[in-house]
Amino acid sequence: MGKPPKKKSLADKVRKTKTASEIKNNPFEVKINRKKFDVLGRKSKHDVGLPGVSRSKAINKRKETLLKEYKQKNKANKFVDRRFGEYDTKMAPEDKILQRFAIERQRVHEKKDVYNLNEEEELTHYGQSLAEIEKFNDNVNSDDESEEKGLLSAELTASHFGGGGGLLRKKTSEEQEEQGNQRAKSRQELIEELIQKSKLEKRERQVQREEAQELTEKLDQEWKSIQALMVKKTPKSEQTDKPEEKPKLEEYDMMVRELGFEMKAQPSERMKSPEELAKEEEEKLQKLEADRLRRMIGEDGGDGVQRPAHLSADDLNDGFILDKHDKKTLSYQDGKWNIGKETEANQKEELEEEQGEEEEESDGGEEEDESDGGEEEEEECSSEEEDGHSDLDSEQESEEETSSKPKQSLSREELKAQQEAAKAELPYTFPAPESYEDLRRLLRGHTPENQRLIVARTQKCNHPSLAAGNKLKLQKLFGFLLEYIGELATRSPPELTTVDKLIPELYTLCQMFPLAACQAMQSILGDAAHSMEEVLEVKGHASFPTLDMLIYLKVTALLFPTSDFRHPVTTPALLLICQALTKCPVRSLQDLTSGLVLCCLAVEYVSLSKRFLPELINFLSGTLHLAVQDKTSLGYTLVPPFRLAGKYSNLLVLSSSECCESWSKESLPLSVRLELDARSDLDKDHYRLNCLSTCLDLVKRCCLLYKDLPSFIHVFQPIRALLSKHLLTQTLPKPLQKFHSEILDCLKEAPLTHSRLVFEKKKPIPLKLLTPKIVEVLDYGKKRGSTREERERERLKHKYKKEFKGALREIRKDSRFLAREKLSEVMNRDAERKRKVKEKGRDKGGGAGFHKNKQSVMNKSQLLDLQKEKKRKTTHNNTTGASYHCVNLMRKYTQQSPGTQIPPGSYRD
């Protein structure tokens, strides 16, 4: 049983002694992996293997790791060899031994040789020989030591604690000579000398320090006396001093210095981010607001204190103006309060002056306000304006400062007037309105311009970058503004100028929150459409949209692009317009005006995209029909809501033809008043002609828009018939005649012929090609034609499998190795026992024969059991350790594809 391991170990030994080249050349060591067939361009690494070498390598490795682990198993303590270089394999054993010896010697030496006088060991302190230190004692003169606190010089220690023997012992040979000279001195004397020396030193140092202090104090005093003289004109004196010191400077030096003083290129101020700008804006407004509030309450006092002294652009920062200013106030104060030297006349003059100034000031204030407003209007202030503003400011500033004191003597009326002015002025900050009512309250009673200002300021104060909730507030504000515009338009009379002023604000808000604006507009359009639908269901026709709806439709066109093929706002808006044009019967001139406004809007909506609006043409031809006197023998058909004849079919027929001469084109009001009915016939006729002219202009525009449509002729057939047969030129005023002829010319010019319709040419379908499909092969093997993820999965699976197999192999080898180790252990133990038993048997004689026999039998069976059991156990144990890598891989794999999980036991054999 003991043979195979012995053999192996022997072989290993032999192998170890051989060199690498010897092994390689030995045909018994080499295993050649035969290839079945050669593949061109493939290099195989494993064509020649050295199984013996690799096995011994593996066994060695195991011995180092696994065996050690095994030996340490179930042991709490651990033997650590701390001998020098024990684990250092690189060190030669001789060196190791030498070093160890040295260390040993050192240790022994340290311990025992302290009191060994015979040895000529040198004492050191901080690596310096103590003897050396003693020798140059005088040089030790550092500041630290002079303090004499907690610091020990070697000498001192020696003298204090070392004892006489120590002192004497440490003298070097030279010192010993000295010692020989002064041998008369006793130890007592020596010590005294030492003490004296040190005391002397100490005193000297004290004296020195005192002197230095005195000197510095003196210098300080002198400096102070000079300083008082120099305070004012330091720079100048310096400048003047310089040339004195060096009267002759070379040109070059001069230039160099000049260059030094020349302004260097300053880094320009960086661009401010929108948030910062908004913040600044808000701060500015808040400041202005605070200012206004203060003035409204009527306190003027803190002005001079609060505002920083003004610096003009020309200021050299040398305090020149300040001095003058001070002086002036000083004298003023004198005149007024302190001495009262000046004559009464003088005082009067001053008073007048003050009043004048006061007036100017208030003017200036107003100007300032205005300029403030201007600034807000044009969001980017130009530098000019900035300057102007600052100038104004400075004016006011100086005035205020000059008149700050006598303010108390101002008449009450003036104060009051000032307060009023402040009140009339708008606040600079506004809270964002929470409801529509809030907005109305905010804007009530203001002029249109001020309303715009208020909205603009509200918007700036609540810029979304300033606070978290502002975005929502402003989004709401947009909705409220829309509602407000609608309300303005429904008032009688409608306040369209206000609406006009509010448009820019709406626009900016819309630009900020497109989505919210879109939703607000959509809800308005949806509501309008819904109510119209309801009316239509009941009556079958509806009334024309009111002015607010017209305004909304116009605003829609201003805020959103009308030319989009499909737009969430403009498409429904256009539908609404067209529905109104088809479903609302014209029953009065007001209706007609609304209709014409809608037509104008419709033309505007499609002016860019040139889309075809059948309803527009229908309405325009219907409108022209209203102006036809003789309604018989028509060459055209009318489309609802217009009728051939009826109560309202003569709306545009003129009552008399004389009005044509007196008529001139005027723009119609957007909001038609009710008093239209009450007007005279002439006025009505003029109104009719206005409508007609609008209508004709629109027809002309439509002609130009739709010129390129294939069915242009047919679309305009009714209009053509109307204009050429029924609305004759003679009956129309001159300006309309022009329109008339232009339209007819345009219609005549249109091409009558068209090429036939054909389908668009299709791309020919390519023939089926038989060239092979080339697929990129990234991995050799069967993993092709799949997606990237699948390939990745396959790759991982493959890798996992490989690693799994490898791990298994390793585990098996580990357990085999361990089993072998254990077996040899048992065998050794057994052999030992045998030997001992033999020994005993030999001692006791033949009486142990039976004993021995039994023992051996037991041993055999035990051994087998043990072997089996241990094998199992160790395999298990090591599996957990060695399969770690495998498990890790598994995890990765399962992460990759959560669907396929490997049961936890499956990788254990």
Added chain:
Amino acid sequence: MALTEKRNVSSKLNPKRPKIDIESIVEGILGSRKRANDVFDILESLRSAKEKDVISAASACSKLFSTLLERKDLFIGKLPDEDEALNGDYSAEEKYHIFMRHRYNSCVEMLLEYLHHEVHEVKESVLSCLMKFAAAEGQHPLEDMDWSEHYSFPRQLIQLVVDNILSKTTDNSLLISKFQEYLEMEDVRYYVMSSIRVNVSAVMEKNKEVLLHVYQNNVFTLMSSINMPSQESELTNFMVKQEAKLEDWKATKLSDHKRGFEKMWLGFLKYKLPVSMYKKVLVILHDAVLPHMIKPTLMIDFLTAAYDVGGAISLLALNGLFVLIHQHNLDYPDFYRKLYNLLEPSVFHAKYRARFFHLVNLFLSSSHLPVYLVAAFAKRLARLALTAPPTALLIVLPFIYNLIRRHPSCRVLIHKPTAEDEALEDPYVMDEEDPVHCCALESSLWEIKTLQKHYHPDVAKAAMLINTPLPVQEDDISEVLEITTHELMERDLKSETKSVPLEFETATELLRGGDVIKQHFSLV
């Protein structure tokens, strides 16, 4: 007279506690014949100006007289004059019966008058009261006849009720809807139908060539509220239960019902109708009237007349005509030509657009139609589409595509490659009434090309389809038939939008300088 005195006294008391009094009076009258004179109090309160009193009195009357009818306490047979009866040699019992019968008659008279009352509640309660009488009379007929030979039904009372419901002055549609409950009963329906016929002929004969809007409206409402049973087995619900000879009773026969129904309608339609009435009749004709007639072909005259009227009425008549052509083998000459001429710009704006297109789709679904006809329809519809609103366009475009799909030889309308290079004027003659001569096949659908520039994206997209060969599958136009502009708008308004493009040109004022609107309108 003692009676009148007593009446006066009680009428003074009445206003204070009318309700309790009337109840107790009824009890009293029914309790003992001595208090028979109290019936005057009830009639008096029936005459009252207050609606409440009238209603309570009416219910009291109905209770009183129906009980009396049940007890056979009313005189049966030809009623003698009251004075005469008092003097004549009748027994006291008979005298009482005669007296009560007279009160009953006057009560009915008053109730019939109340059918013209302006308050609906009064009318309703009066009507229910009258119908109760009718039911009671049916069970206990007042005519003295051999009822084993005849069928008892209060025809006279029903006739009177119908006559009064069909008022010439007030719109009784609410009352008629109430009356509809009674029309559920087979015998009532049957006799009401004949009463209507009698009434209509009587009234209309009197007012020849004059349109009685309210009256005709009432008649129409009443007639249209008649729900005819579809099977004879359904005839089970009778107001008056006949004791014998149920088999021969006309009211139990469906054919008799149908005959009565037919006669009634024909009698009504015989006379000149206002335009709105025409429309109403035509709307329900095809499914409420024609199926219940024995000979629907009798309607041909009416329908052809209506078809020739033109406009919306023609469109509506189409429906009835279709039923006749389809189910009753009617041969209508030049039907398609007339249909072709019905196509006018107004069809796209009419209220009955969906119905019309549904029918036209049916008419043109046949694959045996000549190509020229289909092409003419397609071209005409395309031409008309130039004036149509988007909702109509969404119907018309798929419609035309379907026509072309069904008749592949019509494909030349959208694809004629042989003559590609030559440009030509549209040869189609819009004014030609005969589709044969309109030269539609020589034309192309340039109109659809025009509609590719339509402002609504859906329409433009639909029109774009002619650029490529049409897909084989037909479009289902029934989905788009009922679409409204509002729905079309909702599509855009409700759709989720992630980004909203904005106008980049800064808006500074409401009316900008370059705007069209600025040149014609001013703010003030």
